[in-house]
Amino acid sequence: MSSSTPSHFTDRVAIVTGAGSGIGRATTIALAEAGAHVLGVGRREQALRETARAHRNIATLPLDIREEGAAKAVVADALERWGRLDVLVNNAGTTAVMPLAETDRSVIADLFELNVTAPSMLAHAALPHLRDSSGSIVNVSSTYGHRPLPGGAHYAATKGALEQLTRSWALELAPEGVRVNAIAPGPTKTDVLAAAGLSQDAIDAMHDYERDRIPTGRLGAPEDVAAWILRIADPLGRHITGQVLTVDGGLELV
Template identity: 65%
Template structure:
């Protein structure tokens, strides 16, 4: 990680409390660590306890909670754990999500429902549970979308549709909550190094081919790394970013321009 990507303690983030979902790997792990380095208290939530422990290792500002956000009551449990520990909440980062390749010919109701449950329903219910505390702190929400929230993705249309929903939630919540001083923004990463492709069940050879093809389409000529995305998530959530809401920031090496 280059020096310019390293977060430093921030007067405006020091002592603030942040929840980061999907904190066990990739962008979520990098984001939890970036907030911790900036002086915030972080609750990193995710399904894999061991992966969360790796995220928190060497970062005393990060506490972890293993939870499946799709389970009944889980979003409220995450919020309650945060408030019980620190008594406040200043920012929610809805990063947890899943990529599913589902061509139309193979589309099923169960497949659609499972994909939407983690990418749309869970962050919505988490934001709902967080709202009273964010209203009190005049905090912020940062949703994680994708380049494919506003670009077509043949073979995975429902993933693209779910991320498109995240972008519309961002804009709509931003207007709904603006009068209360709660800001809502999103980051739309382009292809970024993570475990998502392997987790989707693709073979090693297919993953390498996909990565090669993606890098060739990106104007800056390479895939991103999680820290490059995390730094923008931190900036959007920072209380010093006082006059920015309802934005979807493409952090994708220029892919959205093609």
């Protein structure tokens, strides 16, 4: 563990969704290295195995969090293993390139099911145990949760919804000692665009376009985002709640 990594997670318990790759994998590993026991959740069993090999503090649960009863199953698994829950990281999500002229009802439904409904049900299932531990929820939004995205309006709308859930839950749960914050990454090197069905040429073109607009001149790395998830979930940060922290190299400023 590096000297810059928070060390206040020793023997804490965290759940991270979308743990098979990208930001979810980086966050799962970072929490484990900081001393937490981490349950990494995702749909791809082999990808989860690769994540788990990074640290002995990582356990995994292959499951689709959109399924009926999945949220309760995830929380029950963590409790059975470690007897408590301190942090829920709602990272799993999907995107879609869908201009208004190509709007498809099923795509809209899928976006909201994974990006809004599933995190809500996980937060609901985790809440009694986060009350007991004075724990926290970290939702992973996007720069496009609070700025327009031509050709991706419905994706942006789901992230805007997640940010509003973050603020509203924070206000609702503050008297009970549960903190709720969000991290909003900008363009980051993950496999989310490939998972959305874009060709490698389209992905490369989009990354080149985004890189040229980012003031720091580079795309984010999953580890950039994971570091800030740990900081905002740190148990010592008792006085920060209801915040959306953007980690995008200054993109939202231009």
